Amino acid sequence: MGLLSFIKEAGEKLFGGSSAQAAEPDANQKASAAIRTYIETQNLGLTGLEVTYVAATGVVTLAGNAPSQEASEKASLAAGNVANVTQVDNKLVAPAADPAQYHDVVKGDTLSAISKKYYGDANKYNAIFEANKPMLSHPDKIYPGQKLRIPPLK
Numbered sequence: 001m002g003l004l005s006f007i008k009e010a011g012e013k014l015f016g017g018s019s020a021q022a023a024e025p026d027a028n029q030k031a032s033a034a035i036r037t038y039i040e041t042q043n044l045g046l047t048g049l050e051v052t053y054v055a056a057t058g059v060v061t062l063a064g065n066a067p068s069q070e071a072s073e074k075a076s077l078a079a080g081n082v083a084n085v086t087q088v089d090n091k092l093v094a095p096a097a098d099p100a101q102y103h104d105v106v107k108g109d110t111l112s113a114i115s116k117k118y119y120g121d122a123n124k125y126n127a128i129f130e131a132n133k134p135m136l137s138h139p140d141k142i143y144p145g146q147k148l149r150i151p152p153l154k
Helices: 019-023 027-040 069-080 111-119 122-131
Strands: 002-005 047-054 059-065 087-093 101-104 147-150
Touching (some): 027 069
Parallel strands (some): 059 087
Antiparallel strands (some): 101 147
8 A cells, every 4th residue: 555644743642752762672562562452443354463663763564464445544544643653654465446545634624624625525524434433433523633534435
């Protein structure tokens, strides 16, 4: 799937990002394990998931198998929408499908406005909400800096 960029300061606070913690010998392994656990809680059906995080660069690398392109994209978003992550290199193997687009949420964004921008219809916001479940628990709970998956309409 490739490399996606994220805003370092935005996202779930799974682990600390101070320079003292970055100096710990096993900080990268602890952060990798925390990110992997977070991705696994999304129940995406991934198998053989391997997660590597490098604190010095903020890059997460994902490897393993995904049951669908959608699951692969959601895994990237779950990993990238974690504080201190700047990029996700998704090397998950998934069946070929039309890739989604991505949207970086800015202050004032709503799913309806995002839907209007990408689909020309504000009422199709539920397609975006469903495409970002379970990371989104409610259509009104998006935040600036978050990256959302915008699926192709069927």
